Amino acid sequence: SAVISQKPSRDICQRGTSLTIQCQVDSQVTMMFWYRQQPGQSLTLIATANQGSEATYESGFVIDKFPISRPNLTFSTLTVSNMSPEDSSIYLCSATGLLSGANVLTFGAGSRLTVL
Amino acid sequence: AQKITQTQPGMFVQEKEAVTLDCTYDTSDPSYGLFWYKQPSSGEMIFLIYQGSYDQQNATEGRYSLNFQKARKSANLVISASQLGDSAMYFCAMRGNDYKLSFGAGTTVTVRA
Numbered sequence: 001s002a003v004i005s006q007k008p009s010r011d012i013c014q015r016g017t018s019l020t021i022q023c024q025v026d027s028q029v030t031m032m033f034w035y036r037q038q039p040g041q042s043l044t045l046i047a048t049a050n051q052g053s054e055a056t057y058e059s060g061f062v063i064d065k066f067p068i069s070r071p072n073l074t075f076s077t078l079t080v081s082n083m084s085p086e087d088s089s090i091y092l093c094s095a096t097g098l099l100s101g102a103n104v105l106t107f108g109a110g111s112r113l114t115v116l
Numbered sequence: 117a118q119k120i121t122q123t124q125p126g127m128f129v130q131e132k133e134a135v136t137l138d139c140t141y142d143t144s145d146p147s148y149g150l151f152w153y154k155q156p157s158s159g160e161m162i163f164l165i166y167q168g169s170y171d172q173q174n175a176t177e178g179r180y181s182l183n184f185q186k187a188r189k190s191a192n193l194v195i196s197a198s199q200l201g202d203s204a205m206y207f208c209a210m211r212g213n214d215y216k217l218s219f220g221a222g223t224t225v226t227v228r229a
Contacts, residue, residue, distance in 0.1 A: 031215050042207060043161075043219045090159055096215060104151070105217050107161035
């Protein structure tokens, strides 16, 4: 299965600033996704990162707030723009890969952001 | 639209005993996949087990087994011989034709010595 490296692993940010999270996969993958997990909550899909084109956003998420890049098949970034305390969450990068004979979504270790 | 329901916010289990985590789902896709993930306090998401909607046999992976009842739209996870390291949050998830995963609310499992 794909091994996903994500950085930063955690950060403390000031209100109004922006932070870019990087996601590197060790093999070429077709599908990459970004999820958000607010404190004590489940995972919510932010967007599908499309290689060489604009990301596809889920309802409630917009490009101006969460711009995403995917310049090639192994790398993607998520920027959290103009942050507020409500953006304090774990942000997880994920990619599809074969595991146990099935097409499984594997995750990076997550980026835990705290906005003050 | 897909919906995953986990009705057990928290479970306690004695070490070495088995525990069943409930998951029901709803989808209009004829083909779909069901997953269970474990999230320890460190925050990483660990894949446990997968069941395809057309699989005839229930999936098993070591101490994990999935009780798949398609007609009832349920995909319960059974953890046998619980260990202290099994204490974590467990998420049921479903993937439809678009490869996106939808997650349930999760169940916290606490294993007691």
